[in-house]
Amino acid sequence: MSHKIKALLVCSGMALALAACGSKEGAPTGQVVATVNGQEVTLQEVNAELAGVQLPQNADRKAVQRDALQRVIDRKLLVDEAKKQELDKTPEYVAQRMRVDETLLAQQLVRKQASAIAQPTQADLDGFMRDNPNMFAQREQLAVDQIRFRPPSDNSILKGLEAVHTQDGVAAALKERNVPFERGRSVIDTAQLPEAVVKKIADLPSTEPFVLPARGFLTINVIVARQAVPVPADQARQVATNGWREKQFNQMISGRMKTLKETAKITYQEGFAPAAGAAGATGAAPAAAGAAKPAAAAGTGG
Structure with missing residues (x-):
């Protein structure tokens, strides 16, 4: 074989190899x-x-x-x-990575459990609406004079507010104790509160402050006006369906967590165990001290 032919074959082989690489590295x-x-x-x-992004109907998805x-x-x-x-x-990354992985798996389990909840019957919905009039026929928006502050680490500060029965008195007491706070008007929707809390608020004197947690804050509120906002009949069924399913879900998860904790072997280093009577690691909000006696409730309008 001539040197010229050998050279052509070598070049051809190289060209094929480059072509193969090019196809592998080409456009995805x-x-x-x-x-x-x-x-x-x-x-x-x-x-x-x-995931979770709500796109407008006319959005260019591409x-x-x-x-x-x-x-x-x-x-x-x-x-x-x-x-x-x-x-x-780094130890910081390893700990955060573990937290993210565990959170994702826990969320996957929660979604799986939620998908197993059956659709409510009409009797279920009727019972839910009857037991929660604050979300339906007796729903109100409460305009409130609201004082908002981070929960102090010293519980004696909140304890000291129990004897205060006016909003100006609460503001003065917080100033005296050097607790930063904001004061202004806000709105509380009774549909966002447990029925038991709404009943306790209704039993208070009209000018009595009451305490509710709101996204990492405590709020002290006095009602200055009420507006009835009953849910229209054509919307009530969907609202009741969502509320009933949420209630079933919360009960199911609480029961599952109770069972898991009772059957798990959990040990603590001294000083890290939950205090007697505490909710442990369930994340329940502590009851707020103050002149108002309603227990912790989520979803205030503040």
Whole structure:
């Protein structure tokens, strides 16, 4: 074989190899929408980036996906750089990674449990509406004079407010104790409160302050006006369905957690065990001290 033919064969082989590499490194297709330093980014990852995002009906979904893809790419580039600096080996990262993984798995279990809840019957809905008039026929919006502050670490401060029966008196007591607070008008929807709490508020004198938690704050409220907002009949069924399912879900999760804790072997280092009578790790909000006696309730309008 001549040297010329051998050279042509070698060149042909190299060309085929380069062509093969080119096809491998070519534009992504199918479910792979991009590559970052050889790492594939799939359409599933892009859609996961958009999970929970409510898009307008006239939105250009492809444009939204392109924006989401850039966020995924940016994150992967930052992750690569972080790994080069071995930040993925730090104790802080390991602890946070464990927390994220555990939270995700717990959420998956919760969603699975929620999907098993049956649809309510008409009798279920009638009973729910009868037991929760604050969400339906007797629903009100309460305009309140509200004092809002972070719960102090010293419980004696809240204890000292029990003898105060005016909003100005509460403000003066907090100032005296150097507790920062904000004061202004707000609105509380009785549909967002447990029926038992609404009843306790109704039993208070009209000018008596009452305490409710609100997203990491405590609020002390005095009602200055009421407005009836009964739910229209055509909306009541859906509201009742959502409320009934939420109630069933909360009962199911509480019961499941109780069973898991009773059957688990849990040990504590000294000083870390829940206090006697405490809710432990369930995350229940502590009852708020003060002139008002309603127990903790979520979802105030503050």
